[in-house]
Amino acid sequence: MSPGTTEGGLDVATGDLDARSLYGLLTSLVVPRPIAWVSTVSPDGQRNLAPHSYFNLISSSPPIIHVTSSQRRGRLKDTAHNIAETGEFVVNVASREQIELANHTAAEWPADEDEWTWAGLTGLPGRLVAPERVAGAPAAMECRLVETVALGNGTMFFGEVVWFHVDARVMDGHRVNVRALDPVARLGGPLYTPLGEVFQLVRPDWEQLRDGAPAPAAGPAPAVHAGPAFPAPPA
Numbered sequence: 001m002s003p004g005t006t007e008g009g010l011d012v013a014t015g016d017l018d019a020r021s022l023y024g025l026l027t028s029l030v031v032p033r034p035i036a037w038v039s040t041v042s043p044d045g046q047r048n049l050a051p052h053s054y055f056n057l058i059s060s061s062p063p064i065i066h067v068t069s070s071q072r073r074g075r076l077k078d079t080a081h082n083i084a085e086t087g088e089f090v091v092n093v094a095s096r097e098q099i100e101l102a103n104h105t106a107a108e109w110p111a112d113e114d115e116w117t118w119a120g121l122t123g124l125p126g127r128l129v130a131p132e133r134v135a136g137a138p139a140a141m142e143c144r145l146v147e148t149v150a151l152g153n154g155t156m157f158f159g160e161v162v163w164f165h166v167d168a169r170v171m172d173g174h175r176v177n178v179r180a181l182d183p184v185a186r187l188g189g190p191l192y193t194p195l196g197e198v199f200q201l202v203r204p205d206w207e208q209l210r211d212g213a214p215a216p217a218a219g220p221a222p223a224v225h226a227g228p229a230f231p232a233p234p235a
Contacts, residue, residue: 028188040082
C-alpha cells in the first residue's frame with residue numbers, strides 16, 4: 001500500500017497533488033457536468049464559439065446562469081476576454097447530434113480564426129445581444145453579464161438570461177421534453193455521456209415523514225420525460 005492510498009483507494013491531502021493531478025481528480029469526481037456551448041463576439045466583431053463544462057444555474061428569479069472559463073497556460077481564453085469586454089454571451093445546448101461539432105470548436109484556435117467556419121456551423125442572429133446562436137441547437141439562452149468573480153485559475157461569469165430560444169421539436173405543449181433536448185454531459189478526460197436513464201423521484205414532505213409515511217421511491221418517468229410546465233408566452 002503506497003502513501004496516499006487505502007486498499008486501492010485514495011486518501012490524500014490536496015497539497016500532496018500537483019496541478020495536473022488535481023484537475024484530473026476533480027473533473028472525474030464532479031460529474032456529469034452540463035456543457036455550455038458559448039458563443040461570443042469580440043469588440044471588433046470577431047466571432048468565437050467554444051464548449052465549457054464549468055457551467056450551471058444560479059438563480060431562477062431573475063434567471064441567472066454562470067459559465068466558468070479556466071486559464072490556459074496562465075492566460076485567459078478568448079471566451080473570457082470577449083465576455084469581459086462586451087458583457088454579452090449566448091449559451092447553446094450541446095446535443096448528441098452536434099457534440100462532435102462542439103468538440104471541433106474546443107481546439108485552441110487562434111483568436112483571429114472563426115470556429116464557426118471551420119466547424120461548418122451557421123449562426124442565427126440574437127434578439128437582444130450581438131453574439132449569434134448556433135443553428136440546429138435545440139435551445140439557446142442570450143445572456144448579459146451581471147458579475148464576474150475570479151477564483152484560482154477560473155473566472156466565473158454570471159449572466160442574466162434575457163431571451164430563451166427553444167426549438168419546437170423539444171417542446172411538448174408548455175414543457176421541455178428532456179429526451180428530445182438530448183443533452184450531452186462531460187465526464188473526466190475525453191469521456192462524455194448522453195442523457196441515459198430518466199426516472200422520477202418526488203421530493204418528500206417532512207410532515208408526512210414525521211407522521212410515519214414511507215419515503216418516496218424512484219419510479220418510471222412519464223412517457224415524454226418532460227419537465228415542469230410553464231405559462232405560454234404572451235401573444
